[in-house]
Amino acid sequence: PGSLGEVLDNLEADHDYLTAGNVFTPDLISTWIDYKRSHEVDPIRLRPHPHEFELYYDC
Incomplete structure (x- = not known):
């Protein structure tokens, strides 16, 4: 996976190994x-990266 978002997508699709034996x-x-997406992935995704800001908004 190349990002936390991809990791969460993969975990959502396959997490049987974590529920085996009633571990989780x-x-x-x-x-x-849901917490990781709303508190970590979305805030970063919805804001420009510092390099993007420098490229497009720096005068």
Whole structure:
């Protein structure tokens, strides 16, 4: 995976190994994925990278 978003997509698609033996519940995994997306992936995705800012907005 090239990004945290890709990791979360893959984890969402295949997390049976984490629920085997009742180590984690599906609800816990889903909640954790939602939290990571809303608090880490989306804030970065919705803002320009410092290099983009320098390229397009720096005068």
